[in-house]
Amino acid sequence: MTPTLHTLNLNQIDTEALPRDRTALDPQELDQLARSIALSGLRQPIEVWMLQAPRPPFLYGLISGYRRTAALRRLGLTEVQAFLRTPETLAQAMAEMVGENEIRSQITPWEKARLVLATVDEGHFPTPDAAIRGLFPHLSRQSHHRMRGHAEVVEALGDILSQPETLSSRRLDRLATALRSGWENLLRAALAPLKSPGMETQWQAMLPILTESTTSKSTGDSPRPRRLLHLKKGLTIRRELTQHGYALRFSGPEARRGGMMDDVMDYVERWFGSE
Known part of the structure; x- marks a missing residue:
């Protein structure tokens, strides 16, 4: 069934009604799209569906056309040509949005x-x-x-x-x-x-x-070998595999005290003995 084409107020369209897979718009690409619309008009209508529970001023949710909507708003326009879709479920609308963005941009x-x-x-x-x-x-x-x-x-x-x-x-x-x-x-x-x-x-x-x-x-x-210790005063000790053995990494406020590291080295020296 062919969707119906309507002229809608941009302020009535909630562009965030669906979780968008991409919301960061490239400023240069957006400027280029806005210039194209200013010169030639909107060549492809956006797609929306009517919200079951409208949240004024929003009456519609955006399915596809996130960039086109942003470009129209940048131009100061207040209306847009839109196909009013009636997807059986909101999940179907999301699948359509993903399908469009898979084609239009690398997600x-x-x-x-x-x-x-x-x-x-x-x-x-x-x-x-x-x-x-x-x-x-x-x-x-x-x-x-x-x-x-x-x-x-x-x-x-x-x-x-x-x-x-x-x-x-x-x-x-x-x-x-x-x-x-x-x-x-x-x-x-x-x-x-x-x-x-x-x-x-x-x-x-x-x-x-x-x-x-x-x-x-x-x-x-796993309990053995021990790889991570969280101790008092925010001290964390992590054992890390290296090319030549293991390294112990100390982090946290207590680790920034040089004295504590001296104590650790003194203990190791007593344990193994000095040369």
Whole structure:
């Protein structure tokens, strides 16, 4: 059935009614789109659906046309040509939005996984697996499993990673494998002491843990060998596998006292004896 075309007030359209898979707009691309619309008009109408529970001033939710809507508002326009869709479910509307953005722009693996979790959190799908099947119906079983792992990374580390949109699928795969083997606490402990780090700095901090997670016969949260201690006064001690053995990393306020490190070295010297 062909959707009906309407002229709608932009202020009545809620562009955030659906969890968007990409909300960061490139300023140069937006300027270019606005200039094109100013010269030639809007060549393709946006798509909306009527909200079942309107939230004034919003009467409609946006399915597709996020960039076009932003460009129209930048031009100071107040109306837009829109196809009024009547999807059977809100989940169908989301799948249509994802399909459009898959074609129009490259969506990163992190953004796809974040959208999967957002749709579950807002009650549109019961589980991440159901969300993946609904939003990305043509994925193979292997790709489905891979995206499920990426969603687990977003859920476990999304609050601590910086610029995670830059993570490749391969890096997300490595993180997912480590998380499934119980290495989450160690990964978070490696990231916690870093101050305003970039993604590459964070990746290098996690890399020794990811390497050990693939070579160790035990899981990250096994009682032996001991890999992580959280002690009083905010002191954290983490054992890290290196090329030549192990390193102990001390972090927290207490670790910044030079005297404590002297005490540790004195203890080790007494234990093994000096040359």
